[in-house]
Amino acid sequence: MRFIIQIGLIALACFLAEMIFPWWTAAVSAFIVMAVYPNSGFRSFLSGFLGVGLVWLFASIYFSATTGHILTEKVADLMQLGRPGVLIVVTAFVGAVIGGMAAMSGSQLNRFLKTENRNKGRYHS
C-alpha cells in the first residue's frame, strides 16, 4: 500500500511541478517525496521509476495523440527510432530512470538523517 501511495504522490508532485518548472523538477519531486516518506532501496527506486515514468508516458501519449503524432513521427525519424511509439517508450524510460534515481537518493537521505538523529540521542543519554 505504502508503495502504491508513494507512486501516486511522486506522479502528482511531478505533474504539478512540471506545469510551471523545468523538466528536472520531476527528479526534485521524486526526491522530496521519498525523503519525507521513505522506503527500502529497491522499492524506492521502483516507486520513482514508475511515478515519473508513468506521468511521462501518459503525457507524451496525450500530447502526441492529440496532435495526430505530427511531430513525434518526425522526431522518431530524426533520432532513427523509426516509429512514434518507440520514441514515446524511450521518453518514458528517460523520465523513469531520472525519477528512480532521485527517489532512491531521497530515501537514502531520509535513512541517513535518521541514523544521525539516533546517534545524537545515544550520545546525550
Place this chain on the structure above:
Amino acid sequence: MRLLKFSISFSITVILIILLNYRMGSVPPIGKFLDPFNGFYRNAETTDSHFQDDQLVLSGLKDSVFVQFDEQLVPHIKAANNYDLYFTQGYLTARFRLWQMEVQTHFAAGRLTEIFGESMLEQDRLSRRKGLLYGANRALTAMQQDSTTNEALTAYSEGVNAYIRKLKYRDIPFEYKLLDYKPEPWTPLKTALLLKNMANDLAGRDFDLENTNLVNLFGKETFDLLFPERLPDTDPVIPPGTPWKFKAKLPEAPEQPYKETFTGKITPKPLPDNGSNNWAVSGSKTKSGNPILANDPHLQLSLPSIWFVVQLTGPDRNTYGATLPGAPGIIIGFNDSVSWGVTNATRDVKDWYAIKYKNENKSEYAYEGKWLKTEKRVETFSLRQDEFWAGAKTVTDTVVYTHYGPVVYDQDFPAEQGQTDYALRWTAHDASNELKAFLLLNKAENYEDFKSAISHYHTPAQNFVFASVKNNIALWVQGKFPVKWKEQGKFLMDGSKQANEWKGFIPQEHNLHVLNPARGFVSSANQMPADNTYPYYVYDQNYQHFRNRRINQVLAKGKNFTVEDMMQLQNDNYNLKAAGSLPQMLKKLRPEEMDSLELATYNRLKNWNYEQLAKLSAPAIYENWWNNFRNLLWDEFDSLQVQIIKPDDARTIQIIRQDSTNRFIDIQLSPGQESLQDLLQQSFSATAKDLKQWQEEKEKELTWGNFKNSSIMHLTQQDALSETALQVDGGRDIVNANSGRHGASWRMVVEMGPTIRAFGIYPGGQSGNPGSPYYNNFIEDWRTGKYNRLYFMNDGQTFHDKVIFSQSLKPE
C-alpha cells in the same frame, strides 16, 4: 555507510540530470528535449491550437490592431497607423517563423559557429570576408537616416521582440530545442543582414577569376570563341529596337585590362539556378481587357518556406503579397491600384582587384605611385564546443580593407599556399535603402509612383515588372550599375591603377525600361537586358537563354489570355534547349548499328515531344546524354590545375549546330581524331549503360521524376524535417524551373481589373513549425500546378466566409 550510499546515488542523479540537460555534439539535450511537458512534444500543433486568444495585450502598440486569419493561415492585419502595422507584421512573422528569421541572419552575419560549432567556421569566415556584415551596417545607417524606413524597421523589431519576450522554454520554436540554444533580441541590423543575404544570393555570382584563369590559359581569341558575350538568337528583356533617348559617356579602356595571374582555389558561390520569370500582359491581349501580371521567383527551396504571405492595411496602404521573414513590408505583391514582381537582373557588379602591399604589415598598398593606408578589421568567431562544459572557443581573422572593399583573398584564405591578395569592389557594400523602395511600392497608385519607388532600389538589381488597373504595363531593369569600359571587371584587374576603377554609375533615367510596348506584353527571365544598341556595357556570365525565349514565344503568339493561361505558362514544361539540340544530336546517331538497349533508348528520345514531365523517361535520358556529351566535348578543361568554368549550354548547342570543326571536339587523351559524330555516339552509348545501371542500383522505374529526385530541405538539412522524393515536372532552363532542389519559390498571377483577382502558391506553408499542419500544406497543390485564391480584402470584397479566426491586439 548510509552517508556513502546516499552520496553515491545522489551524485549519480545530479550528474545524470546535468548530462541530459545539454546538447552533446549533435545529440540534443535528451532530458530537456524529450520532457513531454516542456520539450519538443509541446511544439506539436493542430489546426485549432493556432487560434487561442481572441484578445491579446501587447506592450509597445500605440493603438488597437485587428487581425483576421483566413483558411490558408494568411494574416490580414488592419492598423490605424503604420507603426502598429509593422509592429504587428513583426510580431506575427516571429510567431510563425522566428527560428528561420534568426538563423538566416546568423548565416549572413557569419555567426553560424555559435550554433553549430567549428564545422561552420569556413562558411562564417567567407561571409565576413565578403563583407556582408560590413555592407549590412552601411545599409542600416542609410535606412535609419530615412524617417519612414526607420519607423518601419523599429516597429518591426519591437514587434518581434514583443513575441520573444513572451516565450517560455515550452513555447520556443522546435529547432531551438533540438539545437539547444535560445533566441536573442531582434535588431534592425538583422533586417539589414537579411537583405544583404539576398544581395549575396542574387548578385554574388561572378566568374571573374575563372575567366582570368581561362584567358591566360587559352588566349583571348579562344576565350572569346568559347565564351561569347552575346549569341545571335538572344531575346533581351527590353524589346529589340526600343530607342534610347540619351547619349552615354563611357570611360576609356586601359592598355592592359587584366592581370596575368592564376587563381588555384576560388571561394564557393551562391547556387547557379537562382533566377525567376515575370511578365505582364496588356489588356489588349487579355480576354477580360484587364492587364495580368505574373511572377515566379526561383530560389533554392527550403523549409521553413522562403516567403510568408500577409495583407497589410494601414492609413495610406492596403497591400497583399509575399514578405521575407525578417523584413517589414511586402516584397512581391499588389494593392488596389498596382501590382509588381521581380526577377534577378543579373549583371557583373562584383569586381576583383589585385593588391600590392608595401610590406608584410599590410598597412599600406600601392596606388598610382603612392601608398594608401589600409584599415584592418579583426573578425571574431565564437565556436560552440561539442562538450557543454567547455566554454566557446574564440577564433579571430584579420581582414584588410582597401578603398575598393575587403581583401577577401590572401595567404590565409581560402587556404591556398601562394595565394596573393585580391580586394573586392561590390555594389552590395554601398550604403543603400532597398527597403524604402518596397515600402513605397506597397502604397503606389500609378506608374509614376512605381517609377519613383524603385529609384531607391540598388542591389541586388532586379527586373521590376508592373501592371496597373489603368492598363499600364512596364518593366524596369533596376539597380545600381557601374559604368564600365568594354570588358572592365570581366577579369582580375590591377588595383594600383586608377584607370581600372569604376568611374561612376549609370544614371537612373538611363536604366533600361519599357512602358506599354507595341507587342502588348513585357517579360523577363534573367536574360541579357538589351540588344547591342544599348550604349552601356552589360556583361554577365549567367544570362538565361531558354526560359525567356519560350515565354516570349508563347506571349507573342497568343491573345485573349486569361488568368488560367498565365498559370499554365508558369507551369510550362516545354524544353526549348532539348528542342534546339536533340534533333541535331539524334541525326548523328546510326540506329542500324545499335544494340537492343541503345535502340530502345533511342526510340524513347525520338518519340519525345520535349515536355519535361516527371512521368516520362525521355527527359532523364536527354539530361544524362547531354551531360555525358558535354563532358566529352569539354574534356580539355578537366585536367587543368586551376579552377575554371566550361562553356555554357547555349554556346554548346551552337557548336553542335554550326561549328562541327571546333578544335575542342577532339578528345584530348585519346590517340585518334574524334568528330562530333564520334562524341555523340560515344556519349549516347555511355548514357544507355548509365541508365541501365541506375535502374539496377535504385530499383526504380526510369522516369524524370525519379531521376531528378526533387526535395525541399529543412534548413538543418535533416531529411526527417524535409519533403523528399517529390515528383515534380519541369527542370533547369525550363519555364517551370524545378531542378531538384531549386524551383518556383512563389507563383503569383494577378488580374488588375476593377476587382483584383489574385492567385498564388508556394512550396511549404505559413507556419515554420515542423509540428504544425500548416508547415507543408501547400506543397501538394504547388507540385501539381494548382493555386490558392488570394483573399485580398477591401471595401468591395470582404471574404468573411474565408476568415477562420479573428484577433484583437490591444496596447497595454
